[in-house]
Amino acid sequence: MSKLKIFVGTVYGGALDVAEQVSPLFEQSGYDVAIVEQPSLEDLTDDMPDLALFCVSTTGSGDFPGDFVPFVRELKTRSPSLAALRYGLIALGDSSYGDTFCGSGRALDEVLADLGGKRLGERLEIDAMETFMADDAALPWVEEWLTSQGLRG
Numbered sequence: 541m542s543k544l545k546i547f548v549g550t551v552y553g554g555a556l557d558v559a560e561q562v563s564p565l566f567e568q569s570g571y572d573v574a575i576v577e578q579p580s581l582e583d584l585t586d587d588m589p590d591l592a593l594f595c596v597s598t599t600g601s602g603d604f605p606g607d608f609v610p611f612v613r614e615l616k617t618r619s620p621s622l623a624a625l626r627y628g629l630i631a632l633g634d635s636s637y638g639d640t641f642c643g644s645g646r647a648l649d650e651v652l653a654d655l656g657g658k659r660l661g662e663r664l665e666i667d668a669m670e671t672f673m674a675d676d677a678a679l680p681w682v683e684e685w686l687t688s689q690g691l692r693g
């Protein structure tokens with residue numbers, strides 16, 4: 541069975557809620573799903589999953605949620621090769637913050653790509669100004685992502 545790990549970075553729980561809501565869609569497509577909160581680098585690099593999905597919100601001024609900071613710091617300082625990584629990314633933000641809209645999701649995407657990770661499809665950016673419930677945007681996006689990327693088992 542293919543393994544999917546969903547890595548969550550959240551302050552208020554919205555990104556975790558997204559992870560929990562989309563998880564059954566992957567299970568229905570034959571994935572063994574693990575949701576990882578407060579991830580460490582080893583959660584990604586040891587026993588690398590067949591597929592990864594990052595669900596991260598932005599706090600401060602374009603900053604990573606506190607629980608997610610060590611993960612990104614380790615990626616940057618230890619620079620593991622992520623050549624075998626295929627991933628998707630859902631960024632939660634609020635466009636009223638202007639230039640820092642979805643700043644953490646965008647920064648994470650860049651770090652992962654710099655280390656050789658291959659993003660499948662486009663990043664989803666969910667704007668709290670437009671979408672009250674993030675799931676309303678995430679669920680159809682995941683359905684479409686599974687189909688367009690040929691990820692259904």
Ligand SMILES: Cc1cc2nc3c(=O)[nH]c(=O)nc-3n(C[C@H](O)[C@H](O)[C@H](O)COP(=O)(O)O)c2cc1C
Pocket residue numbers: 549550551552553554555556596597598599600601602603632633634635637640641642643668
């Ligand atoms: C103190 C604070 C700072 C924020 N800063 C940003 C920001 O710089 N850029 C952005 O796009 N969204 C920002 N947001 C909006 C959150 O990213 C957005 O509400 C998101 O849905 C929260 O997700 P969470 O529940 O997973 O933490 C901020 C929200 C708060 C409360």
